[in-house]
Amino acid sequence: MNAAGGQGQALLELQGVDAHYGPVQALRGVDLRVDKGEIVSLIGANGAGKTTLLSAIFGAPRISAGRILHRGEDISRLPTNKVAGRGIALVPEGRQIYQEMSVEENLMMGTTAIGMERYEEDRDAMFDLFPRLKERRNQVAGTMSGGEQQMLAVARAMMARPELILFDEPSLGLAPLVVKRIFEVLAEIAAMGKTIFLVEQNANLALRLSHRAYVMVTGRIQMSGASAALLDNADVRNAYLGVH
Template identity: 75%
Template sequence: MSASENGKKTLLEFVGVHTFYGPVEALKEVNVHICEGEIVSLIGANGAGKTTLLSTIFGNPRASTGKILHRGEDITKVPTNQISRRSIALVPEGRQIYQEMSVEENMMMGTTPIGMDHFDEDRTTMFDLFPRLRERRNQTAGTMSGGEQQMLAIARAMMARPELILFDEPSLGLAPLVVKRVFEVLREIAAMGKTIFLVEQNANHALKLSQRAYVMVNGRIHLSGDSASLLDNAEVRKAYLGLH
């Protein structure tokens, strides 16, 4: 059975995962676990392997050795299209919204894993969370600002009613005020009972939001622990927070 923390069941776990891009080993003996109801962050420099870790969950690329477990079940070789049906959603780096579709059409695309039965109800919930999307519901998504597109990418993921949401660099390329709002939204989503795994270069924001965190260096988990301790860690402060 998977590990548990503070009596909570483990939702997702990497056990000794190695992943390659061709001859290059991108993940090296990675062990990570995320329990129900947690916010867990993964920080590290650009190119450390953070996005690869998320991509490996969906089998692109596949783990070469080791296992990825969802609720204790090995999903390492499960087809990509079936992973999203396991109540796991990804908010990808760079947002990757459907540029030529309207806001509402993008939200409809988010229901693909579960169907449209709850669309009206969930659309209302998302419009309450993101009032700007209500205002722009018929606007072509590609004409919106970066911050608005990020909110849409989050709303689209939420339309699948996931229990676990993976966020890949949600603050990337956004103005400081917008970044602040994005992290407020993540806190609100966690308060809805969602589990969050946050991959983020902005270590300060990530560590202040999450309960636990991992630090990745060159494809390996270099440090791990509760986020408050890592915020005070001299190595983390120097390497990722610009502090001494």
């Protein structure tokens, strides 16, 4: 754990990254790093550019300036499948599971980047992590609750055996008890040795889980530091934690 940041090996690094959607600039000179073994969160209001940042790592949109590095290698121009093949997985906003497929078929789709050789072993590990998915293994995924679908989205990403997992708003639209369980699962995944980069509107939960954090405002990183310090920062508390 590198709570202070910058101490370990940079697994992911963004250097001066700009990104546009047509004429609209969504990211502006973003500098950010995630070290191996860390949980790093990115907080900010709706429309701040958080999801764009995650999408840009996978090349959609392509960045218009700067570099994205994975283990020191520039991946800014790699096709999406090549990025995934490097051991980076995304749990997207809104879950985006295959609605018409069964739970187990969704898990199979998660192995696309690595093949099916260890499918049964990894599927059983996900069933241990999410017993509800085992109960629902043959159920059509789109008929499950939002919380169950979020668990499936996480499990599907884990099936690719990633070392770095990007989470985009995992608490969105879920009941408080389900959100609590999802964040417990994130901690369990980190304890497995995975590195986590978490984009989350629930700043309180994100800062309590992560080691370090960045605050994004209109496409720029406005503030960064140890999560505990940001929790105590008056500006952060006023803007994102509802504390005055």
